[in-house]
Amino acid sequence: MVQYKATMVERITLPSRADRERALERAGYNVFNLDADDVFIDLLTDSGTGTMSNEQWAALIRGDESYAGSSSFARLEDAVSDVMGFPHVVPAHQGRGAENVLYGTLLGEGDVALNNTHFDTTRAHVANQGADPVDCPVPEAAEPGSAGDFKGNFSLENGWEVVEEVGADRIPVVIQTITNNSAAGQPVSVENTRRVAEFAAEIDATFVIDACRFAENAYFVTEREAEFVEASVTAVAREQLGYADALVMSGKKDGLSNIGGFVATDDPSLADACKQRTILYEGFPTYGGMTGRDMEALAVGLREAVEREYVSDRINQIRTLADLLEDRDVPVYTPTGGHAVYLDADACFPHLPAGEFPGQALVCELYREGGVRGVELGSFAFPDTDRPELVRLAVPRRTYHREHFEHVADTAAAVLERADSVTGLSIRSEPEIPELRHFSAELEPVSA
Known part of the structure; x- marks a missing residue:
């Protein structure tokens, strides 16, 4: 309906x-x-091209355009905390701005970043830091007609092969993109996320979830993963994202907004480092390249996305x-x-x-x-x-x-x-x- x-x-x-x-x-x-x-019909991207709700349009009116300490940022911070479970939020003008902030903080020359499948801007930001983006998709992801509930999963077998090849000390970041855009938007199971989190911890890497479409992924989990068939989309999202050390997010997807993004983490040291890079590339850490109006719309959109x-x-x-x-x-x-x-x-x-x-x-x-x-x-x-x-x-x-x-x-x-x-x-x-x-x-x- x-x-x-x-x-x-x-x-x-x-x-x-x-x-x-x-x-x-x-x-x-x-x-x-x-x-x-x-x-005539534009299906180039779903990034920032959607229709905002009347509640989002209403929220625009109360945008606080203060350079520092904006109340609109406080509402965005509360939404990220409530919906996604992360207390530290560093805003950016959109997802690739957030990628620049996070991967510019975590990666350097000669590093390797693992991902279930890197998307184009993620791959470019990793490479821009002098690091090597390596994909670790499950084999069935490359087969358009194959069966599988979670063809977007991260292949731990591939991940360990890269560790054996280059050494754990060269892999400071492990990324999981949900849903897996480059693998036909296929979902990722919560069980796979748990295992990837354990893998990242074992090699002492920061585990990042690219959460652009976290709500869509959570919905698939409620349909396909037995452990969560009775769970709400909100509960699954909190569970899955909770295994990450940090999130990178384009608010133009499951933020239901036309612009905006952010880095979120529960690590205050990482948050502080990201804030310093944000000041250089995006803006002050309580607006990060967004207007107060945009932060208001994004805060509402995050809550609507998990309904x-x-x-x-x-x-x-x-x-x-x-x-x-x-x-x-x-x-x-x-x-x-x-x-x-x-x-x-x-x-x-x-x-x-x-x-x-x-x-x-x-x-x-x-x-x-x-x-x-x-x-x-x-x-x-x-x-x-x-x-x-x-x-x-x-x-x-x-x-x-x-x-x-x-x-x-x-x-x-x-x-x-x-x-x-x-x-x-x-x-x-x-x-x-x-x-x-x-x-x-x-x-x-x-x-x-």
Whole structure:
């Protein structure tokens, strides 16, 4: 059952096919370079693109814009403590700002950071500190059609192999991303989190949870992990996050906010070190790059995110989109995870080799066909890594409806009808930082 009614609307328009063709060419076949007005249904990201509630809008009015000691920060601090269980909060303008603060504090030249799977900005921040980001996914994560309730889990076997290879003293940080965005938004079990916490303690590493989608992950746990089938989303979230030494959070996901993020910890020494770096890169530690208004909205959003009615509706929206796609025989990564549906680009375009970026080709064809913008999370976004060729269709929170999803599914089906005629792409220009190339690189058809 839908849990919302609309109190504000925005008109959207599907540009003509000729206009879409021209826009795609101007963008260098990279949909990050498209103007938003050129897009009909925007599934590029769920980060900061959702619809805020009336309670969040009301909270904006009381924003305290004091530079130091803002009462809005106090309300954010209380929300993080109540919902997530951490007493020390260091705000940042968004998740990657929080990553800069935390990983700039914890990592240095020659270090190694382990993660179930690094996402793009996390990988880039680790590398920016001179450290080496190493993924430790479970084997089934790389198999789009394999079974498994928790394909986002951290592989302890892989983790110990890295310890044996490089030595524990080179691994100051172990990270677990929940849900595992780069592994098709797959959830992570609480039992796996417990074991990773023990592993990190044994090698004397700081255990960090990337909590961007902690509420969605907790909901999956209540469905799939026997120990927690009777538990509330709130209780599971507190239990799972409680195993971490620190959290890094983008408030633009399960904070239900359009901007903001933070580092949270129960270690006062780590909090103090992060505050000093925050002053340098973000702002004073009681606003950290956010306005008081934004902190108010984030504080409300964190509490709304763990309401079962909200998160149930959220996950069921993702499942609706997946069902519509599968009904049209579009290859989808299964089981469906949180926040997005991931298309299997290799299965869509088996005639395209990885060097011609089948995932990016699929992204371009979805836009060309129906004005739908997604994002490639395969060999283009993650060069020199062994990952499946996936296209993420990330669903903004509380924004689109079934009619929009039917258009997306029809668009994907139309692309598959002419799949044999789709050509691959080659890179025409790219930035110096390989971990971030998909944000701004330009491509061209291989036949050009």
